[in-house]
Amino acid sequence: xxxxxxxxxxxxxxxxxxxxxxxxxxxxxxxxxxxxxxxxxxxxxxxxxxxxxxxxxxxxxxxxxxxxxxxxxxxxxxxxxxxxxxxxxxxxxxxxxxxxxxxxxxxxxxxxxxxxxxxxxxxxxxxxxxxxxxxxxxxxxxxxxxxxxxxxxxxxxxxxxxxxxxxxxxxxxxxxxxxxxxxxxxxxxxxxxxxxxxxxxxxxxxxxxxxxxxxxxxxxxxxxxxxxxxxxxxxxxxxxxxxxxxxxxxxxxxxxxxxxxxxxxxxxxxxxxxxxxxxxxxxxxxxxxxxxxxxxxxxxxxxxxxxxxxxxxxxxxxxxxxxxxxxxxxxxxxxxxxxxxxxxxxxxxxxxxxxxxxxxxxxxxxxxxxxxxxxxxxxxxxxxxxxxxxxxxxxxxxxxxxxxxxxxxxxxxxxxxxxxxxxxxxxxxxxxxxxxxxxxxxxxxxxxxxxxx
Ligand code: SF4
Ligand code: SF4
Numbered sequence: 001x002x003x004x005x006x007x008x009x010x011x012x013x014x015x016x017x018x019x020x021x022x023x024x025x026x027x028x029x030x031x032x033x034x035x036x037x038x039x040x041x042x043x044x045x046x047x048x049x050x051x052x053x054x055x056x057x058x059x060x061x062x063x064x065x066x067x068x069x070x071x072x073x074x075x076x077x078x079x080x081x082x083x084x085x086x087x088x089x090x091x092x093x094x095x096x097x098x099x100x101x102x103x104x105x106x107x108x109x110x111x112x113x114x115x116x117x118x119x120x121x122x123x124x125x126x127x128x129x130x131x132x133x134x135x136x137x138x139x140x141x142x143x144x145x146x147x148x149x150x151x152x153x154x155x156x157x158x159x160x161x162x163x164x165x166x167x168x169x170x171x172x173x174x175x176x177x178x179x180x181x182x183x184x185x186x187x188x189x190x191x192x193x194x195x196x197x198x199x200x201x202x203x204x205x206x207x208x209x210x211x212x213x214x215x216x217x218x219x220x221x222x223x224x225x226x227x228x229x230x231x232x233x234x235x236x237x238x239x240x241x242x243x244x245x246x247x248x249x250x251x252x253x254x255x256x257x258x259x260x261x262x263x264x265x266x267x268x269x270x271x272x273x274x275x276x277x278x279x280x281x282x283x284x285x286x287x288x289x290x291x292x293x294x295x296x297x298x299x300x301x302x303x304x305x306x307x308x309x310x311x312x313x314x315x316x317x318x319x320x321x322x323x324x325x326x327x328x329x330x331x332x333x334x335x336x337x338x339x340x341x342x343x344x345x346x347x348x349x350x351x352x353x354x355x356x357x358x359x360x361x362x363x364x365x366x367x368x369x370x371x372x373x374x375x376x377x378x379x380x381x382x383x384x385x386x387x388x389x390x391x392x393x394x395x396x397x398x399x400x401x402x403x404x405x406x407x408x409x410x411x412x413x414x415x416x417x418x419x420x421x422x423x424x425x426x427x428x429x430x431x432x433x434x435x436x437x438x439x440x441x442x443x444x445x446x447x448x449x450x451x452x453x
Contacts, residue, residue: 004037006057007292008153010055011150012224013054014051024352026349029155031267035227036057041159041163042162043120043160043184045116045166046116056084057091059081059088060149061085064147064216065080066102069399070379071136074394074398075394075396076393077104077107077394078134079101079105080153082104083133083153083157084156085101086112087156089113093116094113094115096110097110112127113126114127131170134160135175135390135392136393138387139384140380161264162267165265172390172391175264175386178260179261179266179269186256187222188222194377196225198253199233199234205235205249208249211388213286214247214287216245217247217250217286219290219291220291221291221293221296222351226423228422232422235440238294239443239448242334242446243328245452253280254277257274258272259299264390274307276306277304278307281309281311288314290365292316294344294346295418298350301313315351315353316438317347317353320442322361325339331447332364333363333431334364334445336367336407337412339369340370340371340409340433342371344381344421346418360442363425366441372405373407380401381425382398382424383398388423398424399424402425403432411433412434413441413443414435415436415437416436422435
């Protein structure tokens with residue numbers, strides 16, 4: 001009865017009421033730095049909002065989140081079901097000894113304890129959680145999507161990460177270096193910001209500081225610094241030009257979107273990047289933003305609004321599909337090897353776009369072989385949430401597990417729509433299927449309109 005009561009109240013006062021009636025709400029809630037009363041993240045169970053606490057108590061321990069969690073399956077020390085149960089233990093006070101389910105991999109049950117007003121991650125001794133449990137999460141939202149009680153695991157994990165990063169400066173492994181780079185150079189790898197356009201040196205791309213207005217702003221993302229992703233960007237440019245789209249880029253004025261800083265808990269750096277990008281965008285006139293990076297897509301579409309940046313944003317597959325549907329693009333039939341498609345978490349579960357990539361591949365004459373875990377049940381590649389940066393070890397690597405899903409289809413090519421997915425899947429050692437962005441596949445299948453004429 002306790003769950004029925006807590007569950008009813010949790011659903012009645014859910015912090016993301018937009019999720020009811022099929023709606024979607026996936027942007028993180030901002031910290032308000034001018035509010036002196038608001039803690040910088042969550043240190044103690046009592047610092048969660050009252051409706052988050054109700055949510056934890058509503059957990060019926062069905063284990064559906066655990067079954068879907070890529071970090072748990074990889075043997076990293078995270079289990080979303082136990083994490084929620086640990087928050088319940090913290091709320092009541094006591095130890096986790098009575099927990100009867102699967103532990104965090106590698107961490108025996110009964111050694112952790114907490115109370116409402118004690119640090120969840122103890123500064124000394126054993127607390128309720130170990131920090132590496134929080135840093136194992138890829139923020140893929142598979143747990144949230146599966147949870148019958150609509151519990152928001154990712155919000156809770158990022159709230160606790162905010163405390164570790166902002167109050168304690170304890171972002172692990174390369175986290176601190178990435179944040180320092182973002183602060184110093186506006187990109188996570190510390191590249192010279194003036195080299196952001198090097199990938200397009202021969203393409204004569206229109207730059208907004210010159211042209212001032214355009215129909216489509218092509219948001220390059222930090223993939224502009226990466227030689228592998230530059231191939232996807234160049235393919236996208238070829239497609240936009242074939243459809244005679246009026247587009248331009250921000251050039252060296254573009255900065256990192258702030259996605260990784262925010263997922264690592266550095267809300268201050270995220271807000272600084274977001275506000276400066278918004279100020280830059282405000283100088284120019286454009287109708288839509290198009291990007292081949294689902295992380296930038298999500299942040300620009302769903303998270304900049306809290307800071308005054310309201311934009312119409314499309315993932316490149318959605319936009320190319322629109323061009324196809326309006327007769328601006330045609331494709332010759334694909335003659336290559338068999339193809340499967342990997343849904344990126346930040347395109348699918350975060351933004352509900354499952355159809356456009358599939359429609360496009362079909363329009364190019366490709367008969368997709370679907371993986372067992374696809375669509376909203378797609379398994380994460382391991383690249384989100386700063387997980388490759390915090391790099392918490394497990395028994396196996398998440399991209400290897402995803403590649404095994406891919407291999408089971410016997411497909412020779414895996415189509416992707418995300419620079420992170422490309423990097424993670426291409427990091428799997430050969431022999432393995434070829435990894436190609438959908439733009440790369442389509443750019444080779446374009447019908448040359450002039451030749452046709
Ligand atoms: S968001 Fe993904 S990785 Fe994180 S706890 Fe949920 S299922 Fe696991
Ligand atoms: S899916 Fe939801 S209700 Fe089920 S165990 Fe996980 S958090 Fe609890």
